[in-house]
Amino acid sequence: MVQSPTLPDLRNPRTNGSRAAAMKALIFEGPNQIRIQEALIPTPGYGEVVIQVTLTTICGTDLHIVRGEYPVKRGLIIGHEPVCRIHQIGPGVTGYEIGDRVLVGAITPCGQCGFCLDGHLSQCGGPIGGWRFGNKINGAQAEYLLVPHAQANLAKIPARLSDEQVVLLADVASTGFSAAESGGVRLGDSVAVFAQGPIGLCATVGARLRGAAKIISIEGDPFRREISKRMGANIVLDANDPALVADIKTATEGQGVDVAIEALGQQVTFENALRSLKLGGTLSSLGVYSGKLTIPLDPFAAGLGDHKIVTTLCPGGKERMRRLLELVAEGRVDLTPLLTHRFPLDRITEAYELFGNRTDNVLKVAIEVAK
Numbered sequence: 001m002v003q004s005p006t007l008p009d010l011r012n013p014r015t016n017g018s019r020a021a022a023m024k025a026l027i028f029e030g031p032n033q034i035r036i037q038e039a040l041i042p043t044p045g046y047g048e049v050v051i052q053v054t055l056t057t058i059c060g061t062d063l064h065i066v067r068g069e070y071p072v073k074r075g076l077i078i079g080h081e082p083v084c085r086i087h088q089i090g091p092g093v094t095g096y097e098i099g100d101r102v103l104v105g106a107i108t109p110c111g112q113c114g115f116c117l118d119g120h121l122s123q124c125g126g127p128i129g130g131w132r133f134g135n136k137i138n139g140a141q142a143e144y145l146l147v148p149h150a151q152a153n154l155a156k157i158p159a160r161l162s163d164e165q166v167v168l169l170a171d172v173a174s175t176g177f178s179a180a181e182s183g184g185v186r187l188g189d190s191v192a193v194f195a196q197g198p199i200g201l202c203a204t205v206g207a208r209l210r211g212a213a214k215i216i217s218i219e220g221d222p223f224r225r226e227i228s229k230r231m232g233a234n235i236v237l238d239a240n241d242p243a244l245v246a247d248i249k250t251a252t253e254g255q256g257v258d259v260a261i262e263a264l265g266q267q268v269t270f271e272n273a274l275r276s277l278k279l280g281g282t283l284s285s286l287g288v289y290s291g292k293l294t295i296p297l298d299p300f301a302a303g304l305g306d307h308k309i310v311t312t313l314c315p316g317g318k319e320r321m322r323r324l325l326e327l328v329a330e331g332r333v334d335l336t337p338l339l340t341h342r343f344p345l346d347r348i349t350e351a352y353e354l355f356g357n358r359t360d361n362v363l364k365v366a367i368e369v370a371k
């Protein structure tokens with residue numbers, strides 16, 4: 001069941017009779033108005049768990065929310081990437097103990113509806129329905145967080161892994177890797193990844209994990225191009241190069257790539273991804289588009305090129321998180337180079353400013369909530 005935020009209670013911690021039930025949380029008060037405030041520590045109902053957040057981060061989607069480009073309710077606590085320990089367990093949740101360290105994905109599917117049972121967990125209950133934290137219910141940029149459908153969403157963190165090693169798995173890594181999975185990247189494939197922001201960089205890692213031989217990344221920012229090489233790209237091209245598509249063709253014996261990943265959500269990157277594709281290739285799209293997206297007919301071979309276009313929203317749920325945790329635990333992936341900055345929760349608005357303005361070569365910001 002989806003719970004809507006109960007704003008008046010949240011803003012008045014004393015309604016619970018004690019200040020001890022109050023926590024600090026980042027509240028969205030309206031476009032460009034976010035503030036750390038006191039809120040009530042939630043209480044778990046049936047099937048729910050309350051977690052104490054230890055580390056979280058800020059997502060590009062949070063920036064859209066703060067700027068008023070993606071509407072959410074005023075008074076909502078935002079954020080959707082919690083690393084945490086279990087604080088209180090509601091009835092009907094088994095196999096967990098208070099104090100267990102858990103990772104919860106940005107997407108919290110119910111595990112029971114038709115979409116979930118069909119394998120489309122992100123669409124739980126309806127369009128984009130799996131995205132609840134910091135969207136439809138209170139989110140992770142707070143000291144405590146209520147997890148709905150807890151049985152389907154709490155993945156235990158192996159003791160040897162630090163919060164920093166796993167925090168990016170909740171969203172950007174799950175999303176970025178999924179582009180390579182949905183694109184069906186095969187051993188020896190050539191893959192082009194358009195844009196090397198945090199999600200695009202994770203898509204580059206995903207292509208490497210899936211066994212791509214040639215990974216061509218495309219990015220306008222020199223620092224991000226440099227990181228891209230570290231994360232697995234063998235050829236790094238400047239997004240502003242007018243001969244970009246020709247260069248990709250040259251790098252692939254004139255054929256184009258097997259899989260082109262779009263990780264920005266713009267007409268130009270979508271189009272360049274399509275123009276870079278081999279006949280029979282797959283365009284795997286992660287971007288969130290606004291306005292109108294058009295398909296040029298020549299690179300689409302007028303619809304006769306055996307192309308596939310696939311889209312993916314961040315896969316979530318505890319089994320997805322368990323698999324990603326395994327990749328880190330077994331040393332297949334290290335995403336810590338993407339955590340370029342660190343702030344305590346108290347100073348999260350400074351972190352928003354830095355992340356939003358992309359200053360100081362920021363990629364992802366770790367927000368320390370509790371030790």
Ligand SMILES: [Zn+2]
Binds near residue numbers: 059060062106172
């Ligand atoms: Zn996100």
Ligand SMILES: [Zn+2]
Binds near residue numbers: 111112113116117125
């Ligand atoms: Zn569901």
